[in-house]
Amino acid sequence: GAVVSQHPSWVICKSGTSVKIECRSLDFQATTMFWYRQFPKQSLMLMATSNEGSKATYEQGVEKDKFLINHASLTLSTLTVTSAHPEDSSFYICSARAIAGRGDTQYFGPGTRLTVL
Amino acid sequence: AQKITQTQPGMFVQEKEAVTLDCTYDTSDQSYGLFWYKQPSSGEMIFLIYQGSYDEQNATEGRYSLNFQKARKSANLVISASQLGDSAMYFCAMSPLYNFNKFYFGSGTKLNVKP
Numbered sequence: 692g693a694v695v696s697q698h699p700s701w702v703i704c705k706s707g708t709s710v711k712i713e714c715r716s717l718d719f720q721a722t723t724m725f726w727y728r729q730f731p732k733q734s735l736m737l738m739a740t741s742n743e744g745s746k747a748t749y750e751q752g753v754e755k756d757k758f759l760i761n762h763a764s765l766t767l768s769t770l771t772v773t774s775a776h777p778e779d780s781s782f783y784i785c786s787a788r789a790i791a792g793r794g795d796t797q798y799f800g801p802g803t804r805l806t807v808l
Numbered sequence: 809a810q811k812i813t814q815t816q817p818g819m820f821v822q823e824k825e826a827v828t829l830d831c832t833y834d835t836s837d838q839s840y841g842l843f844w845y846k847q848p849s850s851g852e853m854i855f856l857i858y859q860g861s862y863d864e865q866n867a868t869e870g871r872y873s874l875n876f877q878k879a880r881k882s883a884n885l886v887i888s889a890s891q892l893g894d895s896a897m898y899f900c901a902m903s904p905l906y907n908f909n910k911f912y913f914g915s916g917t918k919l920n921v922k923p
Contacts, residue, residue, distance in 0.1 A: 799853035
């Protein structure tokens with residue numbers, strides 16, 4: 692159980708275009724989802740916390756106008772990278788909060804590799 | 809402030825042997841959870857094991873066990889009988905129990921299992 696999917700798994704786009712990444716919890720409802728960014732050989736960096744029906748909470752240094760997050764339902768959160776530039780190229784991972792035995796944990800999607808040309 | 813430290817950027821282990829991945833943490837919270845995740849080359853983050861700060865017994869999940877030493881603030885992951893499929897990045901993470909929205913990740917350890 693607790694499966695999270697992401698779509699697309701990889702995307703290549705031209706500089707200046709916008710890219711939307713979907714994150715879905717397949718077998719559970721997730722009131723809270725998270726978006727991370729990971730650079731090669733580095734750890735995950737939390738970008739924002741997405742709550743169903745309310746505005747996302749962004750971490751310090753993350754541009755909310757550039758990384759638009761919409762949590763429209765209990766199973767879907769989307770991240771839109773607006774006017775993408777080469778420096779936005781990265782591995783984006785979403786996760787959803789679920790109860791796992793004795794405590795909460797986050798279950799992660801498979802990630803989306805974004806390359807901006 | 810919370811901080812997770814993984815001092816082993818890379819490790820090698822022989823197939824079928826046991827290996828310990830180190831993780832130390834620093835927190836002022838009294839109640840917290842400790843997690844280990846595996847990230848293979850495909851990129852997905854796979855949840856392995858959880859330990860609560862008030863749990864008296866060390867957590868075990870199949871071949872994974874967590875050597876939790878609260879006084880030393882360490883939460884080492886032990887993988888028994890290593891398999892080739894265990895080759896991956898391993899991340900230690902911590903979250904305060906009052907706010908599971910905040911996950912703090914270590915820098916990761918790259919484990920290579922040799923045949």
